[in-house]
Amino acid sequence: MPGPDKETDLTERVEAFLSDLKRGGSGAGPLRGSAETARETTALLRKITAQARWSSAGDLMEIIRKEGRRMTAAQPSETTVGNMIRRVLKIIREEYARSRGSSEEADQQESLHKLLTSGGLSEENFRQHFAPLKANVIEAINELLTELEGTTDNISMQALEHIHSNEVIMTIGRSRTVEAFLGDAARKRKFHVIVAECAPFCQGHEMATNLSKAGIETTVIADAAIFAVMSRVNKVIIGTQTVLANGGLRAVNGTHTLALAAKHHSTPLIVCAPMFKLSPQFPNEEDTFHKFVSPHEVLPFTEGEILSKVNVHCPVFDYVPPELITLFISNIGGHAPSYIYRLMSELYHPEDHEL
Amino acid sequence: MADSGVTDGFEKTGGIERAKSEGKELTKEEKQRLRKEKKQQKKNKEKKDDRASQESGREKQGVSSAASAPQPSAQSAAQKAPSAVPAPVPVPASEAPAPAPAPADKPAKSKAELKAERRARQEAERASKQGKKGDPGQPGAAGKPKAPASELQPVVKRLPEHIQVDNPDVLKKLAKKLERQQIPLRLDYGYKVSLFSHLHQYSRKAPLTQQLSIPSTVIHPAIVRLGLQYSQGIVAGSNARSVALLHAFRQVIRDYTTPPNEELSRDLVNRLKPYISFLNQCRPLSASMGNAIKYIKKEISNIPSQCKEEEAKSKLLHCIEWYIKEKIILAAKAIAESSIEKISDGDVILIYGCSSLVNHILCEAFEKSRKFRVIVVDSRPRLEGREALRRLVQRGISCTYVLISAVSYILPEVSKVFLGAHALLANGYVMSRVGTSQIALVAKAFNVPVLVCCETYKFCERVQTDSFVSNELDDPDDLIVTRKGRTQLENWQQEPSLGLLNLVYDVTPPDFVDLVITELGMIPCTSVPVVLRVKNVDQ
Numbered sequence: 001m002p003g004p005d006k007e008t009d010l011t012e013r014v015e016a017f018l019s020d021l022k023r024g025g026s027g028a029g030p031l032r033g034s035a036e037t038a039r040e041t042t043a044l045l046r047k048i049t050a051q052a053r054w055s056s057a058g059d060l061m062e063i064i065r066k067e068g069r070r071m072t073a074a075q076p077s078e079t080t081v082g083n084m085i086r087r088v089l090k091i092i093r094e095e096y097a098r099s100r101g102s103s104e105e106a107d108q109q110e111s112l113h114k115l116l117t118s119g120g121l122s123e124e125n126f127r128q129h130f131a132p133l134k135a136n137v138i139e140a141i142n143e144l145l146t147e148l149e150g151t152t153d154n155i156s157m158q159a160l161e162h163i164h165s166n167e168v169i170m171t172i173g174r175s176r177t178v179e180a181f182l183g184d185a186a187r188k189r190k191f192h193v194i195v196a197e198c199a200p201f202c203q204g205h206e207m208a209t210n211l212s213k214a215g216i217e218t219t220v221i222a223d224a225a226i227f228a229v230m231s232r233v234n235k236v237i238i239g240t241q242t243v244l245a246n247g248g249l250r251a252v253n254g255t256h257t258l259a260l261a262a263k264h265h266s267t268p269l270i271v272c273a274p275m276f277k278l279s280p281q282f283p284n285e286e287d288t289f290h291k292f293v294s295p296h297e298v299l300p301f302t303e304g305e306i307l308s309k310v311n312v313h314c315p316v317f318d319y320v321p322p323e324l325i326t327l328f329i330s331n332i333g334g335h336a337p338s339y340i341y342r343l344m345s346e347l348y349h350p351e352d353h354e355l
Numbered sequence: 356m357a358d359s360g361v362t363d364g365f366e367k368t369g370g371i372e373r374a375k376s377e378g379k380e381l382t383k384e385e386k387q388r389l390r391k392e393k394k395q396q397k398k399n400k401e402k403k404d405d406r407a408s409q410e411s412g413r414e415k416q417g418v419s420s421a422a423s424a425p426q427p428s429a430q431s432a433a434q435k436a437p438s439a440v441p442a443p444v445p446v447p448a449s450e451a452p453a454p455a456p457a458p459a460d461k462p463a464k465s466k467a468e469l470k471a472e473r474r475a476r477q478e479a480e481r482a483s484k485q486g487k488k489g490d491p492g493q494p495g496a497a498g499k500p501k502a503p504a505s506e507l508q509p510v511v512k513r514l515p516e517h518i519q520v521d522n523p524d525v526l527k528k529l530a531k532k533l534e535r536q537q538i539p540l541r542l543d544y545g546y547k548v549s550l551f552s553h554l555h556q557y558s559r560k561a562p563l564t565q566q567l568s569i570p571s572t573v574i575h576p577a578i579v580r581l582g583l584q585y586s587q588g589i590v591a592g593s594n595a596r597s598v599a600l601l602h603a604f605r606q607v608i609r610d611y612t613t614p615p616n617e618e619l620s621r622d623l624v625n626r627l628k629p630y631i632s633f634l635n636q637c638r639p640l641s642a643s644m645g646n647a648i649k650y651i652k653k654e655i656s657n658i659p660s661q662c663k664e665e666e667a668k669s670k671l672l673h674c675i676e677w678y679i680k681e682k683i684i685l686a687a688k689a690i691a692e693s694s695i696e697k698i699s700d701g702d703v704i705l706i707y708g709c710s711s712l713v714n715h716i717l718c719e720a721f722e723k724s725r726k727f728r729v730i731v732v733d734s735r736p737r738l739e740g741r742e743a744l745r746r747l748v749q750r751g752i753s754c755t756y757v758l759i760s761a762v763s764y765i766l767p768e769v770s771k772v773f774l775g776a777h778a779l780l781a782n783g784y785v786m787s788r789v790g791t792s793q794i795a796l797v798a799k800a801f802n803v804p805v806l807v808c809c810e811t812y813k814f815c816e817r818v819q820t821d822s823f824v825s826n827e828l829d830d831p832d833d834l835i836v837t838r839k840g841r842t843q844l845e846n847w848q849q850e851p852s853l854g855l856l857n858l859v860y861d862v863t864p865p866d867f868v869d870l871v872i873t874e875l876g877m878i879p880c881t882s883v884p885v886v887l888r889v890k891n892v893d894q
Contacts (some may be wrong), residue, residue: 021773022366071801094469096722143495155514195483197735197834198760199734199735199758199759199760200735200758201838202836202843204734205836205843205844206843207842208843208844208853209843209850209853212850212851212852212853213850215852216852217852217854218852218853218854219548219853219854219855219856220834220844220847220853220854220855220856221858222617222733222734222735222789222834222857222858223735223758223759223760223790224734224735224759224788224789224790224793225790225856225858225861226793227787227792227793227796228789228792228793228822228858228861228862229550229822229856229858231821231823232550233820249823252534252760253760253761253763253764254759256797257759257760257762257763257797260796260800261793261796262764262799264796287786291762298756298757298758299741299756303741306744306745306748309748309753309754310744310748310754310755310756311754311756312755312756312757313755313756313757313761313764313765314758314761315764318760318763318764319763333475351478
């Protein structure tokens, strides 16, 4: 019978995805970029929409929320998973509202209006059954997927507006977005890039080799030399893991130092981040903000006896406050950090911030 | 060339006589000039006609001043190389206007006469310059009464060679000097980043000692060993290098015998010069080493001529021991005592890299039963922090270890930052291991006090505002690392647009530093020139 087979097939897919997430985060499995994760999550959510059994929008949202909680628990630091889930939930709400015929503006004023009149109306609204809802939702998710495909290109297209010739640009670690951004600019302009290697993972090395293969004049420096060379740098362009709700960043460790050095020299700090990295989290969750990997990367086991007497930390991420950032470049254009809260309200519904 | 070397030595170290006998000096140098002129004339008789036609051609084209200037300046630069040239940069500049009007005015005069005129003019200029200058490159002349201490010294100091690598004249001069001293020239390695084309970049795998014959007749074996230790990084750290240098010089002095008809005070300084060039080639001298060498040269030239050899040698050995004891060991003790007042119970202290002085302070504080814990910050590629970590853990101090990229994560826990210094510059900037300025920057952002500990013998009269103009480039291959079986930068030399930069030092602006602890007390960063002045007056 098609029903149960589809279901087992679906659960298998979900389980496979979860285990991938778990392995990928610990550094043991193949490292995947955020774009790939976002695409896979969205594809999986489309499959769930298509194959799971649900009768009303509320059911669907419940199912997705449940799966979503499992997925985010598998790898809390991979925020793109949660972001995609929230996007899909917002899509479902929108499609439902459209089917019902109410205008979208009413929904947006919902929060203040509801506050003043009556709360708790939203729950019941999603019980109605609409036949074309499934098809609409799947169509909307397909649009989302196309958007995801094009994010890197959209960001790279803006490169020439920001880079002039004979500039010295600094970056840290490895970001595929920044690589594409600089590669696109290099086709028309000549400039120099300094890459901080970002110990202990030294992803900057791979970035530098890729950039030099694209014909860009590249220099690799150690992390310790960031402030020393900053006086000659015209712009700092970085990627990030997550953009937080207050406009700050959760980026690879060493980025905060880079941002402080740029601020000291009044060098603009530009962050290339596609919209799917925007997350409704705030940075004050001390326990969940940082992620640590094995201290073996920092102090190897060959050091012998002192290992047992020493505390070693190897954090992966750094928090960069929004005051240090000059500009965000995303697939929908450039924004100041103070505008991020508005973008968030367009992408996610406030009730979905807590999955 | 050997005899000109000896006469040069006389000229250079006859500082005491120089003050009295400017007239005599002129004639000595003029004699040399004329001797060389005659040699040149013999060589140039064939080329004369060619050059005359070239120069007249150039005059017609109106580019005479520009074109003829480099030619004679290159010639005379080559000829001047063997003798003491205190100011290579202003001299070619002064030559350029000098020859330009001469050929334009009097084409009838012969080449030799023009050259003689030019040289006489230059001699007069140089003699007047040397009379005015304080002569920092030749501390042997400190026998002259130290008038400059009370008045402001005129600034023209010799630019050290090692920051003029992009100037081919300077490189030629250096090559000639090393050839004369029979020291091999070390070649630069690898692609240099364009911002640093004025600095040397050597490879650790090609030490200078490979090109020396064994046993070396020119260089004392203790110095050869020291040079190798420097270039391989076995002896590293400003204090360690200075102490090793002084010990090696002690050995040299012990093994030294004055040749007949020579004075110890002059000959020994000459003997030391090739050693210093050799050590400079192995690894550029640090500010502390420079000060130590100045001190030794001064002591040597202050030895009265009637002193017997044994007495002189024991006096010198005693001076060196005094210097080490007073400036390094006792200073460390005094600094430790002052710093312990700044460490309170429950402190979390952050240190960077391996500074012998800071380690000493922490161990002393621990002995005095202060309760604190230490966070050691380290950075690639040198990873010196591991050495500091080992030393502290052995004493029983509880430590945490992170890399410099995690400094923003760990700083909220820290109460004080202690940093060591390589040198303190006269404008208040702190020159230290690369990464120090970064730590000071982030500490400032988190409002954590930054204390720099530095002995006064590391204070330096140079001024610098950024980390580019005077720095040291280490072997770029050190940045290469193999992770998970893949070495990304293995073939960096084949990539045409890829460069690796391995800086050794950087300068920290004084607004990041809250306090400098020296053996003379706790001073703010901006009081360094005051201390320098006080020291100069004392000496």
